[in-house]
Amino acid sequence: MRSLKIHWVPLAIVLAVFVAACSGPELRATGDLGLVIERADSSALIIDTSARTRLARVTGLGDLSHASVVYSRDERFAYVFGRDGGLTKVDMLTATIANRVIQGGNSIGGAISQDGALVAVSNYEPGGVKIFDSGTLDLVADIQADSKTVGLVDAPGRRFVFGLYDKGEIWVVDMSDRANPQITKFKNVGDQPYDGLITPDGRYYLAGLFGEDGMALLDLWNLEGGVRRILGDYGKGQEKLPVYKMPHLEGWAIADGHAFVPAVGRHQVLVVDMATWLQVATIPVYGQPVFVMARPDGRQVWVNFAVPNNGTVQVIDVPQLKIVKTLTPGKGVLHMEFTPRGEEVWLSVRDLDKLVIYDTQKIEVLKELPALKPSGIFFTARAHRIGL
Amino acid sequence: MRSLKIHWVPLAIVLAVFVAACSGPELRATGDLGLVIERADSSALIIDTSARTRLARVTGLGDLSHASVVYSRDERFAYVFGRDGGLTKVDMLTATIANRVIQGGNSIGGAISQDGALVAVSNYEPGGVKIFDSGTLDLVADIQADSKTVGLVDAPGRRFVFGLYDKGEIWVVDMSDRANPQITKFKNVGDQPYDGLITPDGRYYLAGLFGEDGMALLDLWNLEGGVRRILGDYGKGQEKLPVYKMPHLEGWAIADGHAFVPAVGRHQVLVVDMATWLQVATIPVYGQPVFVMARPDGRQVWVNFAVPNNGTVQVIDVPQLKIVKTLTPGKGVLHMEFTPRGEEVWLSVRDLDKLVIYDTQKIEVLKELPALKPSGIFFTARAHRIGL
Numbered sequence: 001m002r003s004l005k006i007h008w009v010p011l012a013i014v015l016a017v018f019v020a021a022c023s024g025p026e027l028r029a030t031g032d033l034g035l036v037i038e039r040a041d042s043s044a045l046i047i048d049t050s051a052r053t054r055l056a057r058v059t060g061l062g063d064l065s066h067a068s069v070v071y072s073r074d075e076r077f078a079y080v081f082g083r084d085g086g087l088t089k090v091d092m093l094t095a096t097i098a099n100r101v102i103q104g105g106n107s108i109g110g111a112i113s114q115d116g117a118l119v120a121v122s123n124y125e126p127g128g129v130k131i132f133d134s135g136t137l138d139l140v141a142d143i144q145a146d147s148k149t150v151g152l153v154d155a156p157g158r159r160f161v162f163g164l165y166d167k168g169e170i171w172v173v174d175m176s177d178r179a180n181p182q183i184t185k186f187k188n189v190g191d192q193p194y195d196g197l198i199t200p201d202g203r204y205y206l207a208g209l210f211g212e213d214g215m216a217l218l219d220l221w222n223l224e225g226g227v228r229r230i231l232g233d234y235g236k237g238q239e240k241l242p243v244y245k246m247p248h249l250e251g252w253a254i255a256d257g258h259a260f261v262p263a264v265g266r267h268q269v270l271v272v273d274m275a276t277w278l279q280v281a282t283i284p285v286y287g288q289p290v291f292v293m294a295r296p297d298g299r300q301v302w303v304n305f306a307v308p309n310n311g312t313v314q315v316i317d318v319p320q321l322k323i324v325k326t327l328t329p330g331k332g333v334l335h336m337e338f339t340p341r342g343e344e345v346w347l348s349v350r351d352l353d354k355l356v357i358y359d360t361q362k363i364e365v366l367k368e369l370p371a372l373k374p375s376g377i378f379f380t381a382r383a384h385r386i387g388l
Numbered sequence: 389m390r391s392l393k394i395h396w397v398p399l400a401i402v403l404a405v406f407v408a409a410c411s412g413p414e415l416r417a418t419g420d421l422g423l424v425i426e427r428a429d430s431s432a433l434i435i436d437t438s439a440r441t442r443l444a445r446v447t448g449l450g451d452l453s454h455a456s457v458v459y460s461r462d463e464r465f466a467y468v469f470g471r472d473g474g475l476t477k478v479d480m481l482t483a484t485i486a487n488r489v490i491q492g493g494n495s496i497g498g499a500i501s502q503d504g505a506l507v508a509v510s511n512y513e514p515g516g517v518k519i520f521d522s523g524t525l526d527l528v529a530d531i532q533a534d535s536k537t538v539g540l541v542d543a544p545g546r547r548f549v550f551g552l553y554d555k556g557e558i559w560v561v562d563m564s565d566r567a568n569p570q571i572t573k574f575k576n577v578g579d580q581p582y583d584g585l586i587t588p589d590g591r592y593y594l595a596g597l598f599g600e601d602g603m604a605l606l607d608l609w610n611l612e613g614g615v616r617r618i619l620g621d622y623g624k625g626q627e628k629l630p631v632y633k634m635p636h637l638e639g640w641a642i643a644d645g646h647a648f649v650p651a652v653g654r655h656q657v658l659v660v661d662m663a664t665w666l667q668v669a670t671i672p673v674y675g676q677p678v679f680v681m682a683r684p685d686g687r688q689v690w691v692n693f694a695v696p697n698n699g700t701v702q703v704i705d706v707p708q709l710k711i712v713k714t715l716t717p718g719k720g721v722l723h724m725e726f727t728p729r730g731e732e733v734w735l736s737v738r739d740l741d742k743l744v745i746y747d748t749q750k751i752e753v754l755k756e757l758p759a760l761k762p763s764g765i766f767f768t769a770r771a772h773r774i775g776l
Contacts, residue, residue: 027481030417031463031771050462050504073728074438075419075463093415114731116438156685156730157749176749201643202685221687221707255589257645257663275645297544297590297774299609319609340461340772342544343502361545361564381772383419384728386685 025094030075033092034337034379036348036355037080038372039064044080045371046095049339049346049379052357052367056095062086062102067376068109071383072134073116078378079134081110087121089137092380099137103130111154114386118175120160122149129162131175141181143173151196151207151249153387155220163193163207163216170196170207170218170227189216189227197249198387199259199274208249208264209235217277230277235264245306247290255298255318262289262303269303271321281321286312291335294318295360296342304333304347313347315363325363329356334374340381348374413482418463421480422725422767424736424743425468426760427452432468433759434483437727437734437767440745440755444483450474450490455764456497459771460522461504466766467522469498475509477525480768487525491518499542502774506563508548510537517550519563529569531561539584539595539637541775543608551581551595551604558584558595558606558615577604577615585637586775587647587662596637596652597623605665618665623652635678643686643706650677650691657691659709669709674700679723682706683748684730692721692735701735703751713751717744722762728769736762 033055036045043059061067063084070079077098078090085104088097105125112119118140120131129149131141147166155161160173170189174182191211198205198220207216213235217228247262254260258280259272269292271281287309294301301316310333315325332350339345344366347356355369355377382388421443424433431447449455451472458467465486466478473492476485493513500507506528508519517537519529535554543549548561558577562570579599586593586608595604601623605616635650642648642662649658651670657680659669675697682689689704698721703713720738727733732754735744743757743765770776 025415027413027415029460029462029464029481030419031459031768032461071419072417073420074417076417093417114729156687158731203687299544299591341502341774343546380419384769384772386729 028093030092030380032380033075034346034377035069035078035080035090035092036346036371036374037064037067037069037376037378039067039350039375040373043372044078044090045374046092047346047355047369049344052369054369054371058090058095058097060097060100061088061090062100064375066108069376069378069382070110070112070119070388071378071380072112073383075380075383077134078380079110079112079119081107081121083107085123085125087119087132087137101132101137103132103139108150109152111152111160111387112383113154113158113160113175114156115158116383118158118178120152120154120173122152122162124148127166129160129173131160131173131178131181140178141173141175143171143181143183145171150194153196153198153205154202155198155205156202156386159220161196161198161205161218161220163189163196165192165194165210168193168211170205170216172218172220172223184223186218186227189218190214190229194246195249200254200386202386204274206230206249208246210246228277231261231270231272231279233279234261234270245288245290247288247292250291253292253294253301255294255301258318260292260294260301260316262292264288269301269316283316283321283323285314285323286326293336293338295345296338296340300360302336302345304336310334311351327358327363329365330354335376337377337379340379346377348377350374416481418480418768420768421463422734422765423457423466423468423478423480424734424759424762425452425455425457425764425766427455427738427763428761431760432466432478433762434480435734435743435757437732440757442757442759446478446483446485448485448488449476449478450488452763454496457764457766457770458498458500458507458776459766459768460500461771463768463771465522466768467498467500467507469495469509471495473511473513475507475520475525489520489525491520491527496538497540499540499548499775500771501542501546501548501563502544503546504771506546506566508540508542508561510540510550512536515554517548517561519548519561519566519569528566529561529563531559531569531571533559538582541584541586541593542590543586543593544590544774547608549584549586549593549606549608551577551584553580553582553598556581556599558593558604560606560608560611572611574606574615577606578602578617582634583637588642588774590774592662594618594637596634598634616665619649619658619660619667621667622649622658635676635680641680641682641689643682643689646706648680648682648689648704650680652676657689657704671704671709671711673702673711674714681724681726683726683733684728688748690724690733692724698722699739715746715751717753718742723764725765725767728767734765736765738762 062082104123147164152162190209193207194210287305311331330352450470477487492511535552540550578597581595582598675693699719718740
């Protein structure tokens, strides 16, 4: 009998060890995953766009007001840029934090290089841009700008582009040689660039100006051509309308040779001919537009609005240049994200603590999911796209 | 002592069982994977574009001459369309065949629906198109066409579009209700459509004609508008030049508002203005072009050629509309695939049994990998794109 004790005890221990080693996340692919920011709880939901389900919640992400996300080129890791300067690397397969650094005092956005090797973060405090190794999060370059930096995007050629709010400049940083960043500076681009975007092909960088009307345009295929001023009427205008929220330029829609642009302060979406960069049409909408986003096939443009109209979403039919549907998902629609090929779109409805999924062809609700004060929605397919 | 035997034997068995349960493929993401067809060996390589390595070889895929591949929306499964009518579902994570059916006698291509739920295959024998559930490979619809079907692509709105070679027709099949396919037929589109393509936004379908010059154009945003004939001079022409290989229309490049089109029989790439569908320029090239492919940012177009010039590849600079580099990777360059954001391109060099990976900015070789008579290269990022 004593021998039983002697032998069965180690057996039990050995089994326990093996069970622990075996347990763990099941094999799965990452092409249909996404992250939903829960801004009030320092957390994010990992979601599955095929099953339209929630897979897990990741906590401990810090201050997520105005948070944004980019993905590693294999679509495994999400890099979450928090308002508190936190850069968190989330493992989408294990739903754990792989790494986290506090890289600055007040961060407002980031980007990942074309080859996926570098992650860049723009900072209000202390200003400038820091560039990290995407694998280790080790600092690779610390670009002092003596200014808040805004509108940071990646561009082809392993470059990053951003604006200097306090200096009225646009900088292009070439990281082809990570040990020797090459910086091209464009001065006097306009007063207080507050945000920027890059066209989906990575060719044109546009900066919105807070201090004056008009926008700054840089053709990255022709840096020698310098920065042009376009859309001279674009902005708050002479009347200085109350602007409840400056529109997100990331949310510009490019469709059918036109850019669909949220007017500042006005209840309008502006249509700009991308060949001439002249405004060719104005579409009246329900409120002050915040995000103006094209379905991936460019046939529809979806628009959400600033308070007090943020309970409504409108759908523009691109060939007709008019609203074809007005939706009321609920108060606090903060963000929209289309599935990669556009058959569905996910909306964050903050005040109702839910996500609403629409079929974009029938424009009908397919499903709702609970989420804690959801804001930004970011699908892994962004890993394969320029400027996202 | 006997008690030791009695107890340690079951312990050993239990351990063996647990070890077996634990072994198996490691957790990994799928966004940077790809499949390389090894046409002579009924096999395919699974490759990793981040590490630039070969991960595994999958065998037993049947006749892979003229094979093509599409991916499930989560980027886990590759659907391989074989010449022998085989439809094989390959698990990219386990490098195994998840399912395989012989769906026809002679298949030449396939497509996956916008929502990823359906896989369609076009057949020479017995003709028509068969549509399968992408999960089970169960037959969902058998569309009789009484003709070889060609140029099968997916389109937004859960539609498939293809040409009828023997009837000179284009059909659009709406699978929104999988139990009741809705077919729209366009007749007299031209003599012997032999291939087709859809623009990256999923709006325009173009069919190449073998029996006459010119192409058939269908605007999927305006089916009522019917099929237009464009590029009346496009084709073999009056001289009936010897055509060593009909160019692949899948390889049309769309960049900077132009379509870059392989001339048939001539040593030319034709430049077409997509606003007017008129030819606006001609670029002389080294041989009869086969694939004319745009780097994802549209700044470069890479061209390979038919025998006897298939050892050469040329690079066109889009703004200049001229050749900026001529490369000689080796005899038998059959296909090219860009990484999703365009920093690198992989080439199949059949006669030298290798893959060659180029940096597209420096246009320099980064690495070579062995492969058995490689032909088509297909990266998982195609899962997120319309018409691929």
